[in-house]
Amino acid sequence: MNILIAIGGRKYSKPTLDLGMKVSNSFEASTTIAYVGKKISQFSEKDVSIVHQNLDERQLYRPGVRTLEWAYDFLKSKEYIEEEKVATFNDNLLIDEEQSRMRVLLKGKHSNKINLILRTGEIIEQLRSEVQDNDHDITIIGGGNNKGMHHDLVQFIDSSVLVVKNYSVKKQYKILLPVNNSKGSNKAIEIAEQFAKANKLSVEIVTVLENKSSDDRLKKILERTEEKFSNAGIKNTATILEGNVVKRIVENAGDDSIIMLGVSPKNPIIKYFFGSKPVSIAAQCKCPVLVAK
Amino acid sequence: MQDYYKIVSSSILYWFSQKKWFVCSIIFALIFISLPTPIGLTIPAYHSLIILFMVFILVTSEAIPFPAIALLALVLQVLLGVAPADVIASSFMNDAVLFVMGSLMFAIAIVHQGLDIRLAKIIISIFGKSKRLFLAGLMVVSAVLSSFLGEHTIIAIMLPIGLAIIKNVDSSKPDGKNAILLVLFSIAYGTIIGSIGTPSGGARNVIMINYLQEFTDTERIDYWGWIQYAYPILIIQLVVAYFVLQFAFPTSLDNVQVQGYKRSIAKSNSATNIRHLFSCLIIGLIITSWFLFNQELGLGIIALCGVLIFMICGMVPWEVINKNTNWGVILLFAATISLGFQINETGASSWLVERFNELTSSFPEDSSFSWSFMAILTGLTSNFFTSSATTSLLGPMAIELQPNDISFGMSAAIASGFSFLTVVSSPTAMIVYSTGLVSIKIFFRVGLLMFSSSILILYLVSKFYWVTL
Incomplete structure (x- = not known):
């Protein structure tokens, strides 16, 4: 089973990650954690791409990678993933896989199959594309009050959708x-x-x-x-x-x-x-x- | 069978949800075409305005890729009888388009040289005595360089410097958050303001020079002439921007690490010295050529010469240029410039100006009113439609308002560079926004203050200084 967890800012993503990993562990699933960055105007997409390449060369993390790093550390701290070999996030590499999709190559072995993905663009479009290309069975995303987005997620994403609203890590559900x-x-x-x-x-x-x-x-x-x-x-x-x-x-x-x-x-x-x-x-x-x- | 039907329905719905503005633009166009042609307007002129309307919707919504919008504009001009295919093709390529192409490629070649660390060393040595002076230095250097090399080049070079000095600032505290915003906005506003300074600062400037030459009998404005008009505005704007940012983001700058960054770049490899020196020589040569030979060679050809030298010297591979050049934008500019020419040639721009004059006939006969309307309109439109596209489409109308007064065209081009309100308005705004550290709301809030003061500065300079030139 493949599970996709979409995260946004750190402030709101803890519950999504926590519940998402509980679901993922229930099915012993392969998990992809995706951060979808801001949509870039077509006018500026190449300029932004050049700047991001520059930031990589200067070892200044590009936007979104810090959020993925935080997600990785959060999962380690909660023992959702265990590393057989100690490796910090800094040792990992960013691989440009296709248009608007990048994967963080994690060194060392992990008890879970974890993928960290960075995408940029309109969120529904990016999640739809991620689900279609990688056959995800469940997409997990943070709630919020955007009712239009709930509608579009359920309508257009070809997988089960879990919208994580008002979830508390400490509460018994x-x-x-x-x-x-x-x-x-x-x-x-x-x-x-x-x-x-x-x-x-x-x-x-x-x-x-x-x-x-x-x-x-x-x-x-x-x-x-x-x-x-x-x-x-x-x-x-x-x-x-x-x-x-x-x-x-x-x-x-x-x-x-x-x-x-x-x-x-x-x-x-x-x-x-x-x-x-x-x-x-x-x-x-x-x-x-x-x-x- | 039922599942297959659902999949097909879902795919069609998704296409519609993504392309709704494309569908709307087609429906609007069909409705307008079926209506009778307005009195005083020829059919080709009417159709050119319908295409303009469609292009405006499609570019602002980005419903289809830019190359598709460009091709659609070209195809429709021929199909709707705006002009014959040969005429459209000949208006498709001119020095402004070459300049867009050359400046984008030249920017890639320059950024590829990794000049940011060298530039940072220079800025620190001149402005490194205090943190606030350093920030002022970042802003001034960004503005001056951007005025010659374009904002997309300079933001790519300056942003890594800005991000390096705020690397360890804690954004969860208000003081830290303000420090981050102050640094990023100093660079962003510096590059945005700078882009109005010379013709090579932005494609819109070159587009306006071409329009002024084509549509008016005034003497062609050259590189130095433009600087005389625009640089005083740039200088006043920089001073205003400095204080606006200090007011908007009060911070102690405690965690901004200028000295730490200085130490880290001091260790950087100096093996690239000769490469950097040679790059600077090429850049210097190109800027000098823009000053001296812009009338004879055109700004676009000179920019392309710069790319050529970088490539022949093996300092940038073609693959890098090809991969990073935004071919879609080049095509789109070519198509919008072609459409701009046809709007003027068919008399559509004169018709719009006549209607505008009719509407404002009840107002006092003062050119200040039409000037203000035009400057604010181009300034606001460029914030949603990007500056060069705005100039290419609204430029002919701005000139038509006062064909014998160069200040209308110049003001339109300069006002369209005031991209302070939205993050889609310029590459600089989008790049800063893409860092995830600046929100749309903050950009607009500070930008509103900057936009209003910039319009006021432009008005005062055009009213009291330009008349003396």
């Missing part, structure tokens, strides 16, 4: 797992099972009944999921909610929830113009939300 009969929901169940097992988290499985026609089917899915988690030895509860899906899930989610739900099966064009329930939940909840694809 539970998983809130809304289930239904979509493919995305099945994927969310798989991810939640693995993540809960690895991190010993309890799972609150819910289904929301909006109309009577699908009631029986949803109840069966809820029972099946409950059984699956119980068999896997995961502490869980199963609840049937009634009413508007978005409203009920948002009400049910606490500060200590990590919501994991499937992507909407609706047509992308309809979702783009009229939105979707998972995107509305991701935008309205004040806790981390994973939209599985």
Whole structure:
């Protein structure tokens, strides 16, 4: 499994990195930590490139590399990665891999497969390109209040998306797992099972009944999921909610929830113009939300 | 099948979300074309203005690559009957375009020589007595060099010096943050202000010289003539900028390490002495040639000579120049200059000026009003559209406002160099922004003060000093 963690400034990236590495370790996944630098105007892109080359030659870290260095040190301090040979970040090299993508070559051996990537450009475009080129299964990114960005991330990135909002490293979390009969929901169940097992988290499985026609089917899915988690030895509860899906899930989610739900099966064009329930939940909840694809 | 349909829909949506401004520009253009031609405007003139509008949307939104915008502008000029293909092709290349190409390549050749450490040694030896004097020195040297060699060259050389002295400053404390901003802005404002000083300071200056020669009967302004007009503004702006920055970023400069940097560069290898000396000789030769032979040879050809000498002497490989030259920008300038010529030739610029005069007929008949409107318009537009593109498209209209008064064209070119408001306005602003140490908000806040004072300085100098020339 490949996981992409996108980080921004140091101030807001600690929770993203922490939760991202917990997810990554749950799946023993190969992890790419990407810093997406400011978009450069086409007028100045070559000038900026020349200056950055100059900064490399003068051993003045180019923008973003310091953030990656901080991320690397943070992961070491939290023991998310272990080095077999002590190597400082200064010993590492920056490799220009392709247009607007650079990789920090880490010396020494690491217990995890970690890649540190520097990209420049518009964030959705860069993350989309990173996911497409490297087959990432989950993209993890910090929250913030940019609802438009949540929408675009879920809409255009071809992987599951975990938006890390208001996550505290010290808090004990539970998983809130809304289930239904979509493919995305099945994927969310798989991810939640693995993540809960690895991190010993309890799972609150819910289904929301909006109309009577699908009631029986949803109840069966809820029972099946409950059984699956119980068999896997995961502490869980199963609840049937009634009413508007978005409203009920948002009400049910606490500060200590990590919501994991499937992507909407609706047509992308309809979702783009009229939105979707998972995107509305991701935008309205004040806790981390994973939209599985 | 359903999944395939979803993938296709998603890809099309993504394309639309990325190219929405391209689609909008096409729709706007189609609507305008279907409308009746405004009275007093010929069809080619009307179409040239529609293309101008499209280019403006596409360049500011960067919805498609610049070379594509350039080719689109050329193709549309022919397809919409603005001018025949031969005429468009002949207006595509002139000395201004050669200058853009030459100055970009010349900048790469100069930066490749690694002159920053040598320059830093000189600045420290002259201005190293105190930290504030050193910062003033950085600003002055940046301005003077940028006035001759262009801002994109000088920011590339000066920024590593600035970043080296703020390397260990703690940006989490307000004093440290202000120290970082003061250093970066001193260099940035120095290079931006400097670029108005001589014709070779920026492509917009050369574009305006060409326009003045083509569209007016006034005597061609030469290299020295431009300096006489622009350098007093540059000097006053530098003084104002120094105080604006001290006011905007109050700091003790405690953690700025000028002496530490001095010691570190003192150890640097001196084996490149001859290479540096030779580089300086070539630069000196080119600047002297700009002074002496700009009328006969053109600024572009002289800049290309500089590149040629660097390449023949083996001081910069072609691969480096080819890799780092922004060919897209060269194509775009060529296309916008060509469009600027057609806007003038078809009478579209005269029509716009007439409409402008009609609109302002209720105002007192004072050229100060139209001057102020034009200077502020070009200054503001250049902050969203970049200075050279602004001059190439609005320059003909600025000249048309007062064809017999050179100060209108000169003011338009100089005001378009006041790229203090946005980070997309100039290479300097974008490079400083790309360090991640300067935010868009700070750039705008300080820039607003600098932009307003620069317009005022330009007005006062044009009103009281230029008339004496």
